[in-house]
Amino acid sequence: MAGSIQSLERAAAILRLLAGGERRLALSDVANALGLAKGTAHGILRTLQQEGFVEQDKDSGKYQLGAELLRLGQSYLDVHELRARALVWADDLARASGETVYLGVLHQRGVLIVHHVFRPDDTRQVLEVGSMQPLHSTALGKVLTAFDPVARAELVESEREAFTAHTVTDLDAIDAEAAVVRERGWAQAVEETWTGVASIAALIQDRRRNPVGAVALNGPVERVCTAEPNGTAGPVRPELVVSVREAARAISRDLGAPRF
Amino acid sequence: MAGSIQSLERAAAILRLLAGGERRLALSDVANALGLAKGTAHGILRTLQQEGFVEQDKDSGKYQLGAELLRLGQSYLDVHELRARALVWADDLARASGETVYLGVLHQRGVLIVHHVFRPDDTRQVLEVGSMQPLHSTALGKVLTAFDPVARAELVESEREAFTAHTVTDLDAIDAEAAVVRERGWAQAVEETWTGVASIAALIQDRRRNPVGAVALNGPVERVCTAEPNGTAGPVRPELVVSVREAARAISRDLGAPRF
DNA sequence: AGAGCAGCGTCGGCATTGTCGAACGACGTT
DNA sequence: AACGTCGTTCGACAATGCCGACGCTGCTCT
Known part of the structure; x- marks a missing residue:
């Protein structure tokens, strides 16, 4: 069981963090909690957002889980x-x-x-x-x-x-x-x-x-x-x-x- | 809107593929459908599996969506x-x-x-x-x-x-x-x-x-x-x-x- | 039974790609 | 008005993930 993909592991950690913690988390909170540079966390979050896995509140800029997760979760049940x-x-x-x-x-x-x-x-x-x-x-x-x-x-x-x-x-x-x-x-x-x-x-x-x-x-x-x-x-x-x-x-x- | 993270995009595409298509997909099917090398697809799938986003049937070796998605989908609703x-x-x-x-x-x-x-x-x-x-x-x-x-x-x-x-x-x-x-x-x-x-x-x-x-x-x-x-x-x-x-x-x- | 095949998993070299830190602009606060 | 905070962008570096070829196992066909 050799190396895992680092960016994916981090993305998963971010998703779990968003699922477990408060309703919404700021970019800095995410970066801090996982020990990442702000730029790095931002890149991952931006991609997750494009894919619909996280959403961003336009005013506060904070992040939360996205609707695509609900859809995929439902697909999991279907399968x-x-x-x-x-x-x-x-x-x-x-x-x-x-x-x-x-x-x-x-x-x-x-x-x-x-x-x-x-x-x-x-x-x-x-x-x-x-x-x-x-x-x-x-x-x-x-x-x-x-x-x-x-x-x-x-x-x-x-x-x-x-x-x-x-x-x-x-x-x-x-x-x-x-x-x-x-x-x-x-x-x-x-x-x-x-x-x-x-x-x-x-x-x-x-x-x-x-x-x-x-x-x-x-x-x-x-x-x-x-x-x-x-x-x-x-x-x-x-x-x-x-x-x-x-x-x-x-x-x-x-x-x-x-x-x- | 600058560059997105390639491996994340591909991982998301794999998840959507698993959600949309048949119940289970073989590694080659995934690699073929997305135009990836088998090794590449395998690396992504292995990581997704470690994180619980996909599961693998021990006999057939085929992949399907994982339980973690259901949990995160529920968290989405909670939030x-x-x-x-x-x-x-x-x-x-x-x-x-x-x-x-x-x-x-x-x-x-x-x-x-x-x-x-x-x-x-x-x-x-x-x-x-x-x-x-x-x-x-x-x-x-x-x-x-x-x-x-x-x-x-x-x-x-x-x-x-x-x-x-x-x-x-x-x-x-x-x-x-x-x-x-x-x-x-x-x-x-x-x-x-x-x-x-x-x-x-x-x-x-x-x-x-x-x-x-x-x-x-x-x-x-x-x-x-x-x-x-x-x-x-x-x-x-x-x-x-x-x-x-x-x-x-x-x-x-x-x-x-x-x-x- | 043996050979062939098809499938998954692994390994190492290469360069692409993600990472990092600093700097920017916009808000809101003190 | 100056400061702090926050999200975002950018460029350089090298670490990292990508690729293709090679084992390995289990199945099927002859």
């Missing part, structure tokens, strides 16, 4: 085979369970949501497609880390933030749970990222049984989990686990995976 | 000021009218959809955010070409496909209608892109009264248009026009446009 195959099954799962359904793939240090079916009865939701979720505290992430060595490696490198009191951040504990996930074939996350939210996820494999993504069901603890006698949340409902696993199997089969 | 301001108004418009609502901006030779509110009663819809619509045959496009000289210039350059029997492709006729649109302040498109679908759109301006986008209402002809005595579709319903224009005014005001 995405896993997503295309999963559309109908995810829909079914949402309708049968009455809960929100996510479809995610490993991307860098997190799970990228590539499909999102709204909960049928609820219209007031934000579309999560294109956003990232953590590896260590979501059902999607746990499935991927359990079955994909690359994901597990990324998890080790990433900082594991404790979002709630239930978040598990200790690596050994995570590995232990991953072993359980591998054994039983599905993962859960109950109030580990958002309080009040529980999720169940199962693995999707391609024709050579490689892990390529995961499908998850998300919902309020009260509906997803059974209630203990003392009022606290018990284990997740077995029938929901069955539905999620069936959906994952169906998608895998559509991708050409052998029966199992 | 987009017009979209942020319009969210609540577009929602209101959809709820009040019971129809689908689009929010679009000019991008290259078309209208890029940056927001899409589903028709309240209907769940079976595809999200159109990130896709492009033609300038000459949609209400969104007509509004933009009428008020934005850049859009009108792009329209002249673009080929105007006749999607239905009602599509207007003659430039003079389009200009004449644009004059009407400017006069009355809104545009309509009845079965000019999709048969059975009618839409109404109005302009959104920023604080300096520059056209920055348009909001549109889409629905079946039977509901959007009044019925003529002979059963054919008549003019669009005036009360819907009022709703659309009020939404556009509200969004413009949120963007800082002076009252009007």
Whole structure:
């Protein structure tokens, strides 16, 4: 893996900077943040602007991301085979369970949501497609880390933030749970990222049984989990686990995976 | 406007090629299509792959768009000021009218959809955010070409496909209608892109009264248009026009446009 | 099975090309 | 009115990316 193209690496860094930081960044900010000369940063930004990847506010002169990225992102979804195959099954799962359904793939240090079916009865939701979720505290992430060595490696490198009191951040504990996930074939996350939210996820494999993504069901603890006698949340409902696993199997089969 | 960075231009061309063409492209295809040496194309693709902008199928070796584009596209939406301001108004418009609502901006030779509110009663819809619509045959496009000289210039350059029997492709006729649109302040498109679908759109301006986008209402002809005595579709319903224009005014005001 | 082929990846020489720093003009501020 | 800041331009240097030829692997055809 020899040399990469320097100007491209820098352009990508600029795009990520614009995506991560404030709404708009001035040329000097960009140059400073990346340790580039102003002229250099300007040349890259000018080209990115010509190509539509960044836009410039005519008054302030500041730069922000461009519309072409949205168009290309949409094209990515159009081309995405896993997503295309999963559309109908995810829909079914949402309708049968009455809960929100996510479809995610490993991307860098997190799970990228590539499909999102709204909960049928609820219209007031934000579309999560294109956003990232953590590896260590979501059902999607746990499935991927359990079955994909690359994901597990990324998890080790990433900082594991404790979002709630239930978040598990200790690596050994995570590995232990991953072993359980591998054994039983599905993962859960109950109030580990958002309080009040529980999720169940199962693995999707391609024709050579490689892990390529995961499908998850998300919902309020009260509906997803059974209630203990003392009022606290018990284990997740077995029938929901069955539905999620069936959906994952169906998608895998559509991708050409052998029966199992 | 002096020199642009060659390798960036080529990288952008590769991304567009991957977005436009087949699902996956081989290295030779890319090199051929752009007239590059294989080694050159490979260097660019390798860097794009490292940055996550393209992915490579391990078996076939073919390349396709990468997940990072989806993430950046989502960031574009997060940063987009017009979209942020319009969210609540577009929602209101959809709820009040019971129809689908689009929010679009000019991008290259078309209208890029940056927001899409589903028709309240209907769940079976595809999200159109990130896709492009033609300038000459949609209400969104007509509004933009009428008020934005850049859009009108792009329209002249673009080929105007006749999607239905009602599509207007003659430039003079389009200009004449644009004059009407400017006069009355809104545009309509009845079965000019999709048969059975009618839409109404109005302009959104920023604080300096520059056209920055348009909001549109889409629905079946039977509901959007009044019925003529002979059963054919008549003019669009005036009360819907009022709703659309009020939404556009509200969004413009949120963007800082002076009252009007 | 062997040979042929087509595809991706790599390597080194050459010059093109991107990089850098300084200077310019335009704004807005002190 | 002088200063500071910002985006942009320009020219020289050399680092950098481009090119074409050469391995290498996997597949197909004979």
